[in-house]
Amino acid sequence: MKRLLAAASVLALALATEAAAQETQASPEAPIASAIAQDVATGVEPIAATPDVAISPSATIQQAMTRPAPSRVRPAINTDEGGLWGMSDRTEQEARNSGQLENDAALNAYLYEVACRVAADACGDIRLYVMNRPYFNASMAPNGYTEVWSGLLLRVEDEAQLAFVLGHEIGHYRERHSLAMLRTIRSRAGVAMVFSIITVGAGVGIIGDIVYLGTIASVFGFSRENESEADMIGFDHAVAAGYDAHAGDLLWQNLLAETQASDNPDVRRQETRGSIFRTHPLSADRVEALEERAAAATGGETHRERYRAAIRPFLGEWLRSDLRRRDYGQTALLLDRLGAHGEDLGVIEYYRGEINRLRRGEGDRERAFQHYSNAIAQPDAPAAAWRELGEYASRDGRNADAVALFTTYLERAPQAGDRALVEARIQQLSGGGQ
């Protein structure tokens, strides 16, 4: 639904700027007609109505940082590019008010710093928002509004891979690929179809309804040519900033492997568009092109440990979100990758247990027990691992064990929402309940 509404709004914009584009093609230097005004007549909200205000995410965070001046000036609202900025402003407004926004100052500062290292002169354009959403996604809108999702941050293995993927987004931004896409859509969509979609969508605030889909790229995807170009820009910028040249090909390889690990046969069959690629169609030839370019490069840092330290406080929260996708094959592969260096094993083993508990397949109950047991042997085990083991002990009639495990759970999670319930269980198991 969201997708349809977002598509409708893009088509609305495509129509609104149709006249402007024709004029531009005929005479590039001529002033562009005020095509946006037509929107008002059709009942669709004017697209570029958002005033030119200095929008800044998490005011307390990035406003406080030293930001260079933006490299781009806002295009006139009666141009198609101005319309795109207006759309991006609205989506950015939604992002700022989203319950999924990660406001953590340290995380935001770290990501912005890495982005600036690869953005060079576009650093002042970036306004970065971290979203707790379990898909591999990042986007940089034409107005500089940039989203990075938790699903991406979990899958990036080190700072070099993060730098590459941010460089890729900055590549789309630099080359104005969103604008190119808009013009392509406009040239393909029949005017009658555009009208019918607008008529259906009018009155429900379609333009404000792009919640999940940061940019029009999220609806239609960039062209393969634009993707390859963004890869090369991301590569060049990341390598110039001193990062490992193989970061890009390793990242894309990991994501292709994750597509193959999906529980869903439809996802496995799609080489180029797995469920985790919303915006950037990926294929093996892009991996090869990056490998080729990296072959000549030497040196470069991954900064793996620094990256892991930055995301460590969020691992549990983001893995919980990842499980909501109910693609346990993919989450299991992700956990293997996260555990490859022997770090955070308490969290990782707990979530392996969660996969088994939720999947309920043959042998899953026993496997979950084993993973929870492994988890509590680690210093970073989530408190919930003791609660789950308490449930096992209780079901098996090992009441004294259950009491001990539930008690440890409450000691480790004194603010637990289910405290009263667990206390009652303890009472009951101790023989004091009814």
Ligand SMILES: [Zn+2]
């Ligand atoms: Zn891309």
